[in-house]
Amino acid sequence: MNIGIICEFNPFHAGHKYLIDSVKKENCGIICCMSGNFVQRGEFAVYDKFKRAKAALKNGADLVIELPCEQSTLSAEGFAKSACSLLESTGITDKIAFGAETDDAERLIETANMLQRDDIKEKILFEMKSGVSYPAARREATGSEILDYPNNILGVEYIKATSLPVEVIKRIGKGHDTDDINYSASAIRKTLDENEISSLYNCEKAVLYKLRNMSRDDFARIADVTEGLENRIYEAAREAQSLDMLYDLIKSKRYTLSRIKRIVLRSFLSIEGSSTDAPYIRILGFNEKGREMLGEMKKKAQKPIVSRIGDCESSVLPCFERECKYTDIYNLGYKKPLPCGTEQRSQIVII
Secondary structure (H helix, E strand, O other), rough: EEEEEEOOOOOOOHHHHHHHHHHHHOEEEEEEEEOOOOEEEEEEEEHHHHHHHHOOOOOOOOOEEEOHHHHHOOOHHHHHHHHHHHHHHOOOOOEEEEOOOOOOOHHHHHHHOOOOOOOHHHHHHHHHHHHHHHHHHHHHOOOOHHOOOOOOHHHHHHHHHOOEEEEEEEEEOOOOOOOOOOOOOOHHHOOOOOOOOOOHHHHHHHHHHHOOOOOHHHHOOOOOOOOOHHHHHHHHHOOOOHHHHHHHHOOOOOOOOOHHHHHHHHHHHOOOOOOOOOOEEEEEEOHHHHHHHHHHHHHHHHOOOOOOHHOOOOOHHHHHHHHHHOOOOOOOOEHOOOOHHHHHHHHOOOO
């Protein structure tokens, strides 16, 4: 059996190791569908995708594939749909496993089914008319405390997005966004040497420059910009003197900080629309077990498999070339920027 894990590993920590160890049985392969150089919170990944893939392979993963930037920076729903679809397209994924604040799979499935009912969708729209955010409206409409926790929310979205069976592992440690340096990625990120990691804040003036040169119509073409939000962003971009000031000017009771950060990042990268369809399966790394899995995947995959630009057919080459451009921008996030072309010169990780 091959188990798919949707992840970011930003950075890899003991909780991720616990998840892999909990689901990996004898003769079981672990496929990690991992965000590339940009993550769902609307930020640069602290370490590049190949370093994070290597950490995963050293800690129990067998095969790591990339969730491209255009999909990894979508909302929870779009992120989940993209990643589940990519795992299913491998043709060898038998189950999806994830960590959550609860290990009650039935309650997560029940909540996922509830969110797909027409009456609940109508209630969510009604709640949003009062000016609250979509997550708050969804929580109020369902009355489910399951949706109070971020990993539960992602788990529900995975269940909605896939026809594959799921396995839920309860998170250990203090939880998401705490000071737990063993099990909280956000706590670990605060301890990292700023000279060794990539950060959007190192591109602060470039971001403000880009947004100041965008029109209201330009913003309207970015995913999650709805209901006139483009006007609020346009005015904020003309006033903001820092990234944090920009976020503060845009966010509100209706628009969450994470949503705003994704919009700002996608605006900076010139990513329009909200496609959830990654056109190829990009291999980032594998071990000996993963090599066997890759051989099987080449026979069963529903999408082209690529590891470098030379593998790209004409139909998927434009997407790979855009990923190269995004990596060139990501390289500006280091204190000492890296040159262009690292994506084209990169080598997959083999353990």
